[in-house]
Each structure stands twice: as C-alpha cells, then as structure tokens.
Amino acid sequence: MASNRLHRRRGFAAAALTLMLAAGAMLPVLAEEGMVNPVLGDQAAIDAGRKTYRQRCYICHLSQGGRGPNLFATTLSDEKFLMTVINGRKGASMPAFGLQLSPDEVWEVNAYVRSTDHYE
Amino acid sequence: MLCCGPVNCGLAIQGDHVFVGTLDARLVALNIKDGSVAWEQKLEDWQKAYTSTGAPLVVGDLVVSGIGGAEYGVRGFVQAFKAATGEPVWKTFVIPGPGEPGNDTWPGDTWKTGGASTWQTGAYDAETKTLLWGTGNPGPWNSDLRKGDNKWSCSLVAMDVETGKIKWAFQYTPNDAWDYDGNNAPTLLDLTIDGKPRKVAVQSNRNGFLYVLDRKAGEFIFATPTIEGINWTTGLDPTTGRPAVTEAMRPVSGGAKVETVIPGFEGGTNWFPIAANPEKGIVYLNTNDWAMSLKAWKPEDVVYNAGQVYMGVDYQMYRHKEHTGFLKAFDVANKKWLWELPSALPMFAGVLATKGGLLFTGDQLGFFQAVDAQTGKPLWRFQTGSGINASPITYELDGVQYVAILSGLGGDPGFYFSGPKGGMLWVFAVDGKVADTTSFNPTIIETALPIYGKQ
Numbered sequence: 001m002a003s004n005r006l007h008r009r010r011g012f013a014a015a016a017l018t019l020m021l022a023a024g025a026m027l028p029v030l031a032e033e034g035m036v037n038p039v040l041g042d043q044a045a046i047d048a049g050r051k052t053y054r055q056r057c058y059i060c061h062l063s064q065g066g067r068g069p070n071l072f073a074t075t076l077s078d079e080k081f082l083m084t085v086i087n088g089r090k091g092a093s094m095p096a097f098g099l100q101l102s103p104d105e106v107w108e109v110n111a112y113v114r115s116t117d118h119y120e
Numbered sequence: 121m122l123c124c125g126p127v128n129c130g131l132a133i134q135g136d137h138v139f140v141g142t143l144d145a146r147l148v149a150l151n152i153k154d155g156s157v158a159w160e161q162k163l164e165d166w167q168k169a170y171t172s173t174g175a176p177l178v179v180g181d182l183v184v185s186g187i188g189g190a191e192y193g194v195r196g197f198v199q200a201f202k203a204a205t206g207e208p209v210w211k212t213f214v215i216p217g218p219g220e221p222g223n224d225t226w227p228g229d230t231w232k233t234g235g236a237s238t239w240q241t242g243a244y245d246a247e248t249k250t251l252l253w254g255t256g257n258p259g260p261w262n263s264d265l266r267k268g269d270n271k272w273s274c275s276l277v278a279m280d281v282e283t284g285k286i287k288w289a290f291q292y293t294p295n296d297a298w299d300y301d302g303n304n305a306p307t308l309l310d311l312t313i314d315g316k317p318r319k320v321a322v323q324s325n326r327n328g329f330l331y332v333l334d335r336k337a338g339e340f341i342f343a344t345p346t347i348e349g350i351n352w353t354t355g356l357d358p359t360t361g362r363p364a365v366t367e368a369m370r371p372v373s374g375g376a377k378v379e380t381v382i383p384g385f386e387g388g389t390n391w392f393p394i395a396a397n398p399e400k401g402i403v404y405l406n407t408n409d410w411a412m413s414l415k416a417w418k419p420e421d422v423v424y425n426a427g428q429v430y431m432g433v434d435y436q437m438y439r440h441k442e443h444t445g446f447l448k449a450f451d452v453a454n455k456k457w458l459w460e461l462p463s464a465l466p467m468f469a470g471v472l473a474t475k476g477g478l479l480f481t482g483d484q485l486g487f488f489q490a491v492d493a494q495t496g497k498p499l500w501r502f503q504t505g506s507g508i509n510a511s512p513i514t515y516e517l518d519g520v521q522y523v524a525i526l527s528g529l530g531g532d533p534g535f536y537f538s539g540p541k542g543g544m545l546w547v548f549a550v551d552g553k554v555a556d557t558t559s560f561n562p563t564i565i566e567t568a569l570p571i572y573g574k575q
Binding site for chain 1: 121122123125126191417421427428429431434435436532534535536
C-alpha cells in the first residue's frame with residue numbers, strides 16, 4: 001500500500017509539472033515539501049493576484065473568509081494551494097479552476113493572500 | 121461555476137418519466153423503471169455559467185424549466201418541452217430583446233448579459249392556463265451601469281403555458297442594486313379583500329415585503345413589510361407598488377461602501393416556499409431580519425467575460441439583532457400580522473400547513489418542528505442532526521399519514537454555518553414512535569459478509 005501511494009504521488013507531481021511546462025509557466029522551485037511559489041513577495045504579482053482574487057475568489061472567500069475558508073490565513077503549502085485551485089475539492093463547493101486559471105495566475109493569487117491578512 | 125453551492129431543488133414526475141435539471145444546464149428525462157435516459161436537452165451553455173438548480177414543472181403534456189446564473193451575466197429565460205419526447209415547444213426570454221416591450225429599460229447591449237435568472241420553479245394557475253414565474257436579480261449588481269427599470273428582472277412574469285407569450289409582469293424591485301431576487305413562487309389564493317372577491321398571488325420577497333397581487337392582470341393590491349427597519353426604500357406607492365428608493369442605500373460604482381442595508385441580499389424571504397390556509401386566507405412564512413454592506417467597483421473594473429463572475433461589488437452579510445429568523449403568520453384578507461416565532465439563526469426552510477391546524481418547518485439548529493397554526497406555539501420538535509434547508513412534505517400511504525423533511529447544510533446556509541453536513545431524509549408517521557436512538561438498522565452487504573455455508 002505504502003509503495004503504491006508513493007508511486008501515485010510521484011505520478012501526480014510529474015503530471016503537474018508537465019501541465020505547467022505545457023502552459024509555458026515560470027518554473028517552480030522543486031523543494032522536498034513540493035513546489036514553492038516562485039513569485040512570493042513580488043509586488044507586481046501581488047497586484048495581479050488581488051485582481052484575480054476579486055474577480056474569481058471573492059464571491060465565496062470574501063474579505064476574510066465566508067462562504068469558503070479565509071485564504072489570508074491559509075495553512076496549505078504552496079503546492080497544496082495550487083493543486084486545490086486547479087483540481088477543486090471533492091465533497092466541498094470549491095470548483096476546479098484548472099481550465100480557467102493558469103498556474104501563473106494561481107501563484108499570483110497565492111502571493112496576494114500571503115501578503116496581507118484581509119481583502120480590501 | 122455556481123454562485124451559491126452545487127444545489128438541486130427537486131425533480132418532477134409524470135407517467136413513466138422523472139425530469140431533472142443538471143448543473144451543466146441540461147434537462148434530462150429518465151425512465152422511471154430503470155433510470156435510463158429517455159431524452160435530454162441542452163438548456164444553455166454551462167461554460168457561460170448557465171446552470172439548472174430548480175425543479176422542472178410538468179403542466180399537461182409539457183415540462184417547463186427555468187435557468188440560473190445571474191451572477192455570471194446570463195440572460196434569463198423559461199423554456200417548455202414536450203414531456204414525452206423532449207421536443208422544444210417554446211422559449212421565452214424574461215429580458216426582452218430588441219423590438220420587444222421593455223427592451224428600452226436596458227441601456228445599449230446590457231440586456232444581453234442582464235441576468236434575471238429563473239432559478240426557482242414557478243406557480244401554475246390552471247384556471248387561466250398561466251405560468252407565474254419569478255425572476256432574479258439583474259447583473260452586474262452595479263445598478264448605475266444599467267440605468268433604467270431593467271425589465272423583467274426582480275419580477276413576477278405571467279406566461280401563457282401553451283405559447284410562452286408574456287401576458288403581464290409585475291416588477292417588485294426596478295433597477296435593483298441589492299440582489300433582491302423575486303424568484304420565490306407566489307401562492308395562489310381566492311379571497312375577499314376590501315369587500316371585493318379577488319384572485320390573488322401572494323409572494324414574500326427578498327426585498328423585505330410580502331406582496332399581494334391580482335393574478336389575472338398583475339395589478340398591485342397591497343404589500344406589507346415582513347421585517348422591521350427596511351431602509352433601501354422609504355415605502356411603496358400604494359397604487360402601483362413601485363418603491364421610492366433611498367438613494368443613500370444605493371451603491372455607486374467607484375463610490376463609498378454603503379452600510380448597513382436592510383434587508384441583506386439573502387432577504388427577507390429567500391427561496392423557501394410559504395404556506396397558506398386557503399379557507400382562512402392566512403399565510404405562514406419564514407423571513408429573516410439581517411443586513412449587508414455593498415461596495416461597487418469602478419466601472420472600468422466591471423468587465424463581462426463569458427463564464428466568469430459578473431457582479432462588480434464587494435459584499436458582506438451581517439447579523440444585527442438577537443434573532444435573525446422568524447416564522448410568521450399573516451392574515452391576507454384582513455391585512456393583519458397574527459404572531460411570530462423567532463429563531464436565533466436565519467430560517468432557510470419551507471413551511472407546510474395542514475388542514476388540521478399544524479405547521480411544519482425546520483431551522484438551522486437542526487430542529488424539525490410542529491407549530492400550532494393558530495397561536496404560533498411550538499408543539500413538538502425533533503433534532504435531525506444538521507440544518508434544515510428544504511421544504512417538508514406530507515403524504516398518505518396505506519391509511520397512514522407521513523411527514524418528511526430533508527436535513528443537511530447546503531446552498532447559502534452551508535456558507536454561513538459550520539456543522540455536520542447531514543444529508544438525511546427523515547420521515548415521521550403521525551402515530552409513529554421514535555426508534556431507539558442507539559440502533560441504526562445496518563443492512564448487511566450479503567456478498568461481503570455472507571452466512572457461512574450459504575455463499
């Protein structure tokens with residue numbers, strides 16, 4: 001079972017990398033804990049992330065969480081954040097944005113929500 | 121994309137078919153015996169955020185469906201199909217197109233993405249063969265980007281069931297800026313009001329008012345607030361029902377945050393059906409007393425992109441009183457409120473009235489309860505284990521009367537409350553006994569745990 005799980009996880013990461021390369025995305029840093037947001041702290045990315053947040057995320061996640069969890073206090077790793085936005089969450093209302101947002105745009109949203117404690 | 125959760129409000133049955141709408145905007149007829157697909161029709165393009173969450177309505181040999189998606193720039197419509205074959209019969213846009221009466225209430229091309237979804241099932245007046253279908257908010261929420269009445273958003277639209285032709289319409293909230301959907305279907309009653317026999321449609325609205333309309337021509341008879349402190353309007357015109365808007369409560373694109381607006385956009389009475397005693401002319405309704413803030417984005421930031429959110433505002437709901445939810449009784453013929461039963465949390469369940477003088481409804485605390493229709497006193501309650509966001513039904517089978525309710529957090533309440541998600545159907549018999557709560561009657565999966573020697 002354990003080796004199966006490991007195998008699956010490797011496959012998953014490889015598929016994600018392929019997807020990002022295919023999309024012409026900026027290369028993420030592959031650390032032991034997974035992908036790390038390459039634009040964290042970048043002001044242009046934060047500004048772009050706020051725009052995307054307002055247009056796509058605010059309807060549920062509001063200023064500090066609401067219909068969806070407070071993303072400004074997220075404890076998800078960068079990789080888990082990216083994968084949750086791309087694939088959605090089974091059994092919850094979170095839709096899959098993989099066909100609507102590029103990984104770059106998700107990184108920008110991630111950079112934005114990690115730059116402040118609320119939307120305004 | 122769905123504004124308000126992956127919900128479904130129900131299905132319809134006729135003959136050998138079960139009709140159900142899908143989140144990807146199809147209407148599907150299933151064969152009742154084996155669940156196979158008898159026919160299906162695309163209502164609209166789900167990638168433009170059209171969706172079907174409402175229950176279809178069967179009238180004669182037609183099955184009728186509305187559509188959702190007003191937060192995403194859809195154009196609302198109602199469509200009828202042959203129930204037997206799925207053949208389209210008519211489709212009526214509730215936002216008039218060019219050349220149709222009312223199109224001039226939309227500047228430029230705003231009618232194309234004006235919302236006015238038809239996400240709840242309408243009512244049917246068999247006597248006049250008329251569908252009475254409620255419509256939702258116009259889009260985007262910024263009312264100054266679509267100056268005009270924006271017909272027929274936030275309205276009740278009367279359509280000939282055979283042709284779909286609009287006979288009349290009544291607009292509850294012209295140029296809505298507050299998401300005051302008018303989708304909740306009206307309850308049809310025959311009453312004497314002010315000494316005159318009237319055939320009325322009674323509708324409890326998100327905008328905080330309970331409307332009484334003459335259903336033959338859509339004439340406004342009167343309206344009454346269902347909650348205290350409504351402040352988006354100073355009142356309704358006594359002849360036409362048109363609201364006098366408090367402009368300070370209307371957010372302006374790029375302007376300051378407006379707060380607190382009463383009621384908040386959830387209403388008033390949201391989707392949950394009201395009940396009536398048709399002989400006494402009394403209606404029983406759940407309504408909510410809460411508030412919101414709205415801040416409208418700059419015009420240049422409000423851009424339509426197919427399939428994306430097209431709201432243009434920041435919004436926030438607020439509780440502002442000890443009690444948010446109320447079950448209330450209103451004597452329509454005598455224009456008099458009779459009693460109210462408060463609840464700390466907002467109500468999101470329909471009401472069922474029985475001829476024997478009982479009301480059934482449920483609350484977010486998970487209690488399914490029976491209430492004395494005359495006094496409003498609770499008579500019995502049962503903890504269902506999750507919030508109740510559905511409508512009770514009652515039916516008789518083999519001489520026993522049953523009451524059934526779905527319990528589970530979903531839709532908008534699922535956004536406001538945490539707790540067990542539930543997802544249970546509870547059925548009670550009038551003379552039933554509550555089962556031992558420690559047993560849950562597990563059914564053995566025979567293939568997994570067969571009796572030894574009998575496999």
